[in-house]
Amino acid sequence: MNKELLESIAAELRAGRAVELSVEDFPCFSAQALAGNAHISPDDLGKLAAALTAADAPVFERAARAMNEGDLAWLGFKIVWDAAAAQANTDNEVTKKYGDVGSADGQGAVFFCNDAKEIVSARTPSPRDVFQMKDVTRGPSMHNEQFEGLTWLSVPLFDQVRVWLLGASDAAAEVSALAAHVGFAVTAVDYDPAYLSPERFPDATRVLLEGSNFDGLASLTPAPGDYVCVLTRGHMFDPDSCVWAVRHGVHYVGMMGCKGKNSTVHDLVIARGATEEQWERIKRPIGLKFGAKTPAELAIAIVAELVDVRYRQRYSAEAQTKHDASLGR
Structure with missing residues (x-):
C-alpha cells in the first residue's frame, strides 16, 4: 500500500x-x-x-x-x-x-x-x-x-514479513507456496537454476547465486525484521547460511536437521566466527513439533511456526491473552 x-x-x-x-x-x-x-x-x-x-x-x-x-x-x-x-x-x-x-x-x-x-x-x-x-x-x-x-x-496498511529460504530443496519449495499463501513475502536463494526454477518457486523472489556455492550470500542483506529458514540441499551450506543470518541479526532463524548433524554444523558455525550466543538463537530443528516427515508435512510445521513468531512479534502479551481467552484456550 x-x-x-x-x-x-x-x-x-x-x-x-x-x-x-x-x-x-x-x-x-x-x-x-x-x-x-x-x-x-x-x-x-x-x-x-x-x-x-x-x-x-x-x-x-x-x-x-x-x-x-x-x-x-x-x-x-x-x-x-x-x-x-x-x-x-x-x-x-x-x-x-x-x-x-x-x-x-x-x-x-x-x-x-x-x-x-x-x-x-x-x-x-x-x-x-x-x-x-x-x-x-x-x-x-x-x-x-x-x-x-x-x-x-x-x-x-503494513508491510509483509519477508522470509528468506536459503536453499531450493523440496522442503523449501513447499514452504514457499504455503508461506506466500498465508501472507509472507518470500525470497528463495540457491546457486542451481534447475532447482531454483519458476515452476518450483512461482510465488517467490528468486535470487540465483553465482558459482557452485553460497559465497554470494555475502552480497545480500536481510532486514532486522526478516525471518530466515536454512533449508539447503544436502545441508552442505547450512553453516554458511546460519552465519549469514545471525551476523545480520534477523528476527528469526531456523535450521532443518537432526541432533547429530546439528552438532557438526555447530562446530562449523563457531569456526566461521559466530558466537555461542548467536548459535543459541537458531531454532533447531525448525518448525513446530509434531509427526511431520515428508517435505509437504515439514512445510506445514515450519510455516505454522513462522505464523506463531509473526503473531508474537506483532501483538502484545495483553492482546495475546485477550485473544486466547476469546477462543477459550
Whole structure:
C-alpha cells in the first residue's frame, strides 16, 4: 500500500472529484484473490469507487496516518451483492447476539480498522457490521463470508514479513507456496537454476547465486525484521547460511536437521566466527513439533511456526491473552 496514494484519494474526494481505485493498488479485488467467488468480481472495486464522496475522505486520511505511524491497521471494503439478504442477517442460534438489525444498509462501503479496533467509516455501521469489520481485519487480509448477501475484503496498511529460504530443496519449495499463501513475502536463494526454477518457486523472489556455492550470500542483506529458514540441499551450506543470518541479526532463524548433524554444523558455525550466543538463537530443528516427515508435512510445521513468531512479534502479551481467552484456550 502507498501512503501518498491514500492521501491523493482523500484530497480528490474532498475536492468533489471522482476517483479511480485500481486492482494493482487493492489486490484483494484481483481475479486471483477472488477466484471461485461467484458473488463478487474485480468490477466491484470500480462500482465502490464510483460511489465514494467527500464523506469518505477521512477513511483514507486515517489510513495514511496509520501508515505514517506504523500502526497495525487495514483498509476494509464492504461489498453487497444482495441488499435485502444483507439487511436480514440477524442473530441465529450459534453466533454471538447482536440484536435484530442486520447490516446497516444495502450499500457498499470503505472503512478503516486497526488492531485497537478503531473504526472510521462514512456511515454508522450496525453492531453486526462492526463485528464483521473487526473480523475481516484479523490477519494480513482475509475474506469474510459468514453471512448472506454481502462479503468483506481488506488490504493491510503494513508491510509483509519477508522470509528468506536459503536453499531450493523440496522442503523449501513447499514452504514457499504455503508461506506466500498465508501472507509472507518470500525470497528463495540457491546457486542451481534447475532447482531454483519458476515452476518450483512461482510465488517467490528468486535470487540465483553465482558459482557452485553460497559465497554470494555475502552480497545480500536481510532486514532486522526478516525471518530466515536454512533449508539447503544436502545441508552442505547450512553453516554458511546460519552465519549469514545471525551476523545480520534477523528476527528469526531456523535450521532443518537432526541432533547429530546439528552438532557438526555447530562446530562449523563457531569456526566461521559466530558466537555461542548467536548459535543459541537458531531454532533447531525448525518448525513446530509434531509427526511431520515428508517435505509437504515439514512445510506445514515450519510455516505454522513462522505464523506463531509473526503473531508474537506483532501483538502484545495483553492482546495475546485477550485473544486466547476469546477462543477459550
